[in-house]
Every structure is written in C-alpha cells, then in structure tokens.
Amino acid sequence: MTTDPAWRPAVVDPGGTGAPATPDGLREYLRETDLAELLTRERAVVFRGFGISPDTYDRAAGDLLPHRLAYVHGNSPRTKVGRNVYTSTEYPPAYEISMHNEMSYSHTWPARILFHCERAPDTGGATPVVDGVLWLESLDPEVRAAFAPGVRYTQNLHDGMGFGKSWQQTFETEDRAGAEAFLEGAAADWEWRPDGSLRVTQLRQATLKHPVTGAEVWFNQADQWHPAGLGEDAAMLADLLPEEELPQNVVFADGSPIPADYITHVQETGMRLAVDVDWQAGDLLLVDNVAVAHGRRAYTGPRRILVAMSD
Template sequence: MVNSEPSWRPAVVDPRSADRPADPEGLRQYLSGTDVSDLLAREKAVVFRGFGVTPETYDSVADELLPNRLAYVHGNSPRTKVGRNLYTSTEYPPEFDISMHNEMSYAHKWPTRILFLCEQAPATGGATPVVDGRQWLEAIDPEVRAAFAPGVRYTQNLHDGMGFGKSWQQTFETEDRGEVDAFLDGTEAEWRWQPDGSLWISQLRQATLKHPVTGTEVWFNQADQWHPAGLGEDAAALADVIPEDELPQNATFADGSPIPGEYITHVQEIGMRLAVDVDWRNGDLLLVDNIAAGHGRRAYTGRRRILVAMSDEPA
C-alpha cells in the first residue's frame, strides 16, 4: 500500500489573480475568456474566492461553468431543490462527516462537473474535502483493489412514501411509475415493482474509471456510502434487524458476495486521510471535476448552507 500524504491541492482564483473586479460580473468576465475544460483537466478542482457570488447572481456565473445543468434524478443523497437544477448540497446531520465520493458514480451516467456555492459558512468546521482520485486509488491496498476489480453491485429498496431511506418519488422527482420505468430502461439496471408499491433496483457498475481527457485511472465508486459498514452505527444496527436484501441500499462485490466491513473502512480512511479541506467563506464557488476528484463534507456547528449544481459537459 502506498502510504503518502496529499500531494495536490485545488487551485484558487481570486480577483487579484484573475485581474478582474471583485464581484460576480468580474468573475463572469474572467470565465468567459477561460477554457474551463482545460482548466479542470490541469487542476481537477478550482476555488473561486472573493467575488461575492450569491444565489441571486449564481445563474450568470454558473452558466459559464455548467452549460448543461442536470436534475438530480436517481440521486441517493437527501437534498432540496431550490432553483434551476440547483439543490442543497446535503441534508445529513451536521455532527457527521460525509466520506469521499464521486457524485452518482453508482449510476449509469454521472455528472462530469460539480459546482458548489457557499451561501452561509458554518460557525465551525463544515469544510468540503476534496481528494485526487488517482492518489486515492494508488493508496488503497492491492488486495482490496483486486477484490473490487470486477465492479460493485448496488441494490436499492425505495419505499412508496413510508419507510426507511428515500421513496422512489423523491429519488426520481416524479409520481409517475411510467416515467421511472422509462428512465431505468436506459440504465442497464434490473428493477421490479413490489406488491407493497416499493421499487427494487440492482445495478452493476465500475470500481475504477479512466478519465476521458487525461486517461488517468481513478477510484470511482460509492461502495462505502451504500454498505452498512460505511454508514455509521444506525445503519449497522438497521442491518442487524432487516434482511440484507431488504435494506434501503446496499453494496456487494460484482458477483453478489458480501464486501468485508474492513475493506469499506480501509477505503474510507484512505480517502479522508488524503483529502484536502476547502474551508468556506460566504460567496465562494468550488468547481470539481467529478471524475478526477472526489469530495465529501466535514462535520460542523452553526448554520451551513452550501448549494450545488451538476453538469454532464465534457470533463
């Protein structure tokens, strides 16, 4: 196993380095003359700081960074939609860290860019850690990497309005089963509607991925965020009383065999150790190449409001 410390940090662009006014229009001017794809290919993640972006001025800037904003359909994280495909970043309790991950890497199609906006920085903590996916992969024990090589199988049991986890209505942003069927039909997933109105889904996905621009191989899955061992004591307790095939979500190896809990813990610990914290200031933006870099969240106190949007533009 490679035992290293972070050797990479996100780039920071501020009014001085951009040679633009310290306001949202100044940032928009800078971005209009910047090849964002090239910038992300070099840097993997970029913080835009000191331009005072607000939710009201967000769209003019975001349109330069995310030309094709995506809806968070089939997302497994609890969020609230607050604008044009703009969401709260997560609604997990503030006392918990959120482990490193690439957004929707469990899905058939994932966003290539993630854009965060800090509307309200917390009193303490609450950083968004980011990790170089290549370094994360190389630091994972070879035995663990080999076990994951055939892929990860994700399963979901989405209730019909009452139950643990998210409902299928929340997950797919619709009340129409036909729309869900049409969506899943193009995802190479297996699914079935249950007699109680719930929806079971199974998906076999990759564990690593080669970046489409650089060719670099990165760790690219969310097994640890679907497996009970990676979700804290409450999830572990739930797994003790609910049959494995009835859990709201779960991850196994590609052949359906269980992933050892110590593998999950190892992957999480490596990712968090190698992560670099982006500490928030009001008005900050953080643009992440969702393939090259993973992200997470540190625990915090006070009110924290980070908004997020996604795009499938070329990385």
C-alpha cells in the same frame, strides 16, 4: 500515472487575475479562459472574492456549467431550490460524509459539480476533496484486486413511507412509467414489490479512466452503500432487516459480500488523503467529478451550501 500527494485545488481570485471583485469580474475572467482546459489541469478550482450571492449564483452557474442536470436517481437527501439547483446534503451536521464521486453508482454521472457557499458555518463544515488517482494508488493491493470486477448496488425505494428515500423522490416523478423509462436506459434491473416499493439493482465499475487524461481513478460508492461505512444507525438497521430489504446495499459483482474491513480501509484512506476547502461566503468550488471525489466535515452553526451539476 502517479499523482502529486501535495495537490490542492487552485484558487482564482481578483488579486491573481486582475479582474474586478464582482460577479461581472468573474464573468470577464471566464470569457478569456479555457475553462475545460483549466479544470482538466487543476481538477478542482475555487473562485473566491467575486461577491457571488444568491441573486447572482444562477448566472455564475450558467457560465460554469454547460448543461445543468436534474438530480434524478440521486441517493442523498436534498431539497431542490432553483433551476436544477439543490442543497448540497441534509445529513445531520454532526456527521462527516465520506469521500465520493457524485452518482458513481449510476449509469451516467455529472462531469462537473459546482458548489456555492451561501452561508459559512460557525465551525468546521469544510468540503474535503481527494485526487482519485492518489486514492486508488493508496489502497491495499488486495482490496484493489477484489474490487476490480466491479460492484453490485441494490436499492429498496419505498412508496412514501419507510426507511431511506421513496422512488418518487429518487426519480422526481409520481409516475411509475416515468421511473421505468429512466431505468430502461440505465442498464439496471428492477421490480415493483407488492407493497408498492421499487427494488433496483445495478452492476457498476469500481474504477474508471478519465475521459480526457486517461488516468485511472477510484470511482464507486461502495463504502456509502455498505452498512459498515454508514455508522451505528445503519449497523443497527442491518441487524433488524434482512440484507435484501435494506434501503441500500452493495456486494461484489459476483454477489459475494464485501468484507467490512475492506470498506473501512477504503473510507479511512479517502478521508486521510483529502484536503479541505474551508468555506467563505460567496465562494464557488468547481470540481471535475471523475478526477476528484468530495465529502463533508462535521460542523456547527448554520451552513448553506448549494450544488448544481452538469454533463
């Protein structure tokens, strides 16, 4: 399947729907809409102009997400601010975040992601999105072939002090047995280290077929786990620590290293093909997390984007 390089997220607003410019207007529109069909067709949808606020976001999320999920085993720094509602990320605003499908490194991942702009930044701060079929088709054939057997992710999760996230933050529990129970169902290998840290290894896919359309998409986060894709600070850390002790790392499925130029190619291709969703306060962005990858542009000024996920 070849996708349209001019693809952009659909925009649903009161002017186009005839619904009132209120949260109840959005609810009225959704009652009369096959949301699953809309999202499969459009891949990403911006709901704009319905006056969604912090007080009404939770109800809107309930309408748009069939079963809200906790961010268990997530590797991005976030703060939980509501009923399975989180800040979108807490990476410093001066840095871009490359394209990725949420939790594509895990054994399960959310089918839908809902972003809400509570406060737009002064400059920048768009959420770029890219069609996963286009991303895959645009990669060098040599790179696609090398990734075809899959990738192997490794996390070193500290016990409360160290680089990266702790295992307690990652699994939202203070109980070792709780973390182990999650990992037992995740087709992951793990071991507790003498210092109390937890090492987790997962063999995962590099591409995936969409469960409804059957389209094959690029679906992994190798470039966000490899030092070559994480900027100067990660490169310095990689010089200081043995590979097996890095907070996170990725290799090919057979254990061989992924060349840095492959990682750069994947990352730059995704960012080049992405289209920006420029935020207005009150916006909602609903994303099919298999069909579309997302990221973040650098920004200035206060910016508050909330995120919730569902199966």
